[in-house]
Amino acid sequence: MKNQLRVLRAERKWSQADLAKRLSVSRQTVNAIETERYDPSLPLAFRIARLFDRPIETIFTDPEDGEEMKSEPEKSK
Numbered sequence: 001m002k003n004q005l006r007v008l009r010a011e012r013k014w015s016q017a018d019l020a021k022r023l024s025v026s027r028q029t030v031n032a033i034e035t036e037r038y039d040p041s042l043p044l045a046f047r048i049a050r051l052f053d054r055p056i057e058t059i060f061t062d063p064e065d066g067e068e069m070k071s072e073p074e075k076s077k
Helices: 005-011 016-023 027-034 042-052
Strands: none
Touching: 005 016, 005 027, 016 027, 016 042
């Protein structure tokens, strides 16, 4: 999954260790997410979105279509 984590972190001048501490994960986890070797769990993705005050879909994108991930439209009742 593509993501903007490195860019968001750099904008705040945080090290990977700084971000890891804020997210309660290891620096290695932050590195693995940034290098797209690991997709975060949904709870971790929500923590990342809250920390950066951005919707999840603006941080993580679907690599298959290169667009922001979009939720399915709600069905009419």
